[in-house]
Amino acid sequence: MKFASSAKFAAVAVTAALALTACGGGSTSSGGSAGPVDGKGKKLSVLVNSSAAYPAQQKQWFTDIAAKFKAQTGADVQFETFASANDELTRIQTSVVSGQGPDVYSLGTTFTPTAYATKAFVTLSDDDWKKVGGKDKFNQAALGISGPDAQHQAGIPFVSRPFVMAYNKDILKAAGIDKPATSWDELATQAKKMTDPSTGTFGLATGYKDSFDPWKFIWAMSVQAGNPLVDGKTLKLDDPAVKKAYETYFGWLTKDKVVDPASIGWSNSNAVAAFASGKAGYLMMTTSSSLPTLDKSAVAGKYAYTAMPTTAPGQSSPQGDAANAASILSGDNVVVADYSKQKDLAFAYVNLITSKDEQLNYQKIFGDLPANAEALKALNNPVLQPVADTAAKSKATPFTGAWGDIQLALLNVVVQSIPDLSKGSVDDSSLQARLKDAQSKGQASLDRASK
């Protein structure tokens, strides 16, 4: 009796296994041609960053995309989310070491070089690019941080999130300013006109305690002054342009007094809140993802986006390539894991989410700009036009595995200067010492990268 039942069970198991194998065999033979990938019975695992601002909408998006993917390929998609870059890094580490995990990852652009350095992701061949719809379908500027050069690209652009500034039209008008500033010097002058501490109104809103914003300012001003920070194997943080950038950035608080003194404790979201309450002329270093928030705030209809200044501090017009460095090349890339056993399915998924319609849909829900060129052109929201223009004028941060460290070093200069900022001045010698420290740490990391 006992034997019989277990024998029966074994027979069922064997039959099931045979059936499954047959299925698997069938799918590979039919999916080999250029037609749609057949992923019946398969499951694709995708890791994306969780949307803190739109959690419910994100869940809905997951369901919709999974349904569409199932209709196209017959395969299921399982979404996993991570809350921070560090969470994601831990996932990547475990997956890289163990050789299993999600098939597709979504990565922030500045994190792409670090991920690329692990060599754990597929560097796309021409054939692979065809599977995601061809390289031409993407906004070409967005490919700038997909790999070290055009032949070695692992990151497939998914969305663009260029950094711009928002301005309060009423406050600018009241101060007699007819056009937003295009140079950093002009910005400070305009901000002074708008600042009125008695009403709590300040020319600029920005967060000095943000974990990312500070280095983006320093990067932008330095690049516009002709110093791209990394020159081959040399780091150039001890350059006068970098020091000038820090002085300008700190100067808003210490000399020009055009930012709220409390902003030494602010992150970007505090700055958005200050601008949204109508207490600031300019909101610096923001993206189109602030749009849904601002449209529900006191400044709804009274604000506009525009590119940040491209003329370096102390100069009167953009020098060299400065006009094309309005923002860091920012957004999300997707990468396919090298260990994945269903790469074709993964590429089919990427093809789906980077298609024109899906990209436009994503923009509507989350505010991020399409990386798909046609979709970007099809945008017809006039508020977003300046942001879309900036997407084409964005410059990639240096593509090196050391960038994470360099970014940290740049940020650290600001963190360590905050006590001085709160006292009202950052003296030259301590700034110099901090820059020297940043230079040596960053250079050491760059040396490791080029080893």
Add this chain to the structure above:
Amino acid sequence: MSTDSLTAGKSTRRKSSRAAKPDPQSPDNAPRRRKGLSERNRPLWMLIPGGLLMVIIIVVPLLLGIFMSGLDLDQYSLRQWVSAPFIGVQNFVEALTASPLLHAIWLSVSYSLLAMVVTIPLGIAGAVATQNAFKGRAVIRSIFLVPYVLPSFVVATVWRTMFQPGSVIDSALHSVGIDPGLWLNGPQSYWTLILVQIWASWPFVYLLALSGLQSVDHEVHEASALDGALWWNKLRYVVFPYLKGPLSLAFLIGMLHHINNFTLPFVLFGVPAPSDVELLPILTYVTSFQSFRFGLSAAMAFISLILIAIPLFVYLRAVKLDDAETPGGKK
């Protein structure tokens, strides 16, 4: 005195029970029975499942960590991490000479010590105050435990919000004419950390002190009252000796916890941390997960392991936990 006799009593009891059991199984080594059997016949094999788990969860990662500390392991070599170049003690040399590790150790140890020095009297005071029954004692006792029950993340987030420039604490101090300066950066941040740590961890000392107070025999109180001891003398010579054990345990666990505390400084100050609060766990974390120097950070972690093993060892020697277990048998 009383504890000694108690342990002695226990040990004789244990010895006799052990001697009674094992006879039937080992008639052949009868001559050595009294000495050897108690060890031989302990069913040590029953420890295998637990022991195996300990090996997998503790020993293997520990050995891996030590192995990693000898590798030049970073994001470039992570993928084939086993074959990352072996560089011997170079990571340790770099950690000790070219990184802020020593500064971080100094900060971690000094802050933990300061926090402990304040929390111990606070904890004792809290325990003594709620020792005798009064109306509402249960409520007070529960309130005392609130900081201990709250997750560290919540504690740190709330304090960070209150310490923001221009936030509640600043405006409260401004209203009485004090300009407090920066709480979350600069030299004062060190004291902010200690303050929050004290707030969050004193109930732990309080709990252990309370348990010590409960163990004071009623007769002792009576006897001291008969002898005419006043409250201070009673506290100093009668009650405190009872607290010595629980409090030294509280001190040890508290120190280890503070030195290893990552959440509190991470949430309060963020990374990169201001140099005044760049504590050991933060430094290890940044080295690992922001700079991706896994080998170097494994070396740092190993150094901090040695660091916390020292007080642990001293404590174990001092209280002789191991001896209390085996007074009758052998080690």
